[in-house]
Amino acid sequence: MVAPPAWNRSPEPFAELISADAIAARVSELGAQITADYLPLIASTEVVVLGVLKGSVLFLADLVRHIAAPIHLDFIGISSYGDATTSSGVVRITQDLSRSIEGKHVIVVEDIVDTGHTVHYLLENLATRRPASIKLASLLHKPERSEREVKIDYLGFTIPNKFVVGYGLDVSQQYRNLPFIGFVQGS
């Protein structure tokens, strides 16, 4: 395999929290778990893997390659009113689904559940569209920040209360393409 360019390999100016190898191993386990859970359902009902833009895109791309069953992909764009690092709980849909999810099994894929406001709003909104089922996969969870109870059906990693970047997560839209997860030193 060709190594990524040096910029993507160095954790600087961040400290590495979760390595690319550790992410790959965990994502493959989650894919196997999803395969086992959904294979029995897939013959009768469509399964939609629904990525929440933009943070989930890297996780989703790796995860679906470990789901050994036919799925459909769709995306929803949401943006939270609030400052750069705190979620207000007021969420706006910036890009809606391309197809109806009525009667379908939906797996929502998120990058991180922090306060839980965003996912709480999103799951309530999606439930009104009468899918057959909704489950949540999140790469990361910061339980110390939780303000809303959210059930994560497929969780990658529980992390401490630090602001993290990489593997899809950003600070001011930057650093999403780091292959590892790092945190801002001192945060």
Ligand code: IMP
């Ligand atoms: P919540 O509504 O507080 O759960 O926040 C959810 C959203 O805030 C996530 O989908 C991320 O976009 C963003 N977010 C929360 N914590 C972090 C972080 O540590 N790094 C980057 N983005 C974060």
Ligand code: MG
């Ligand atoms: Mg997000």
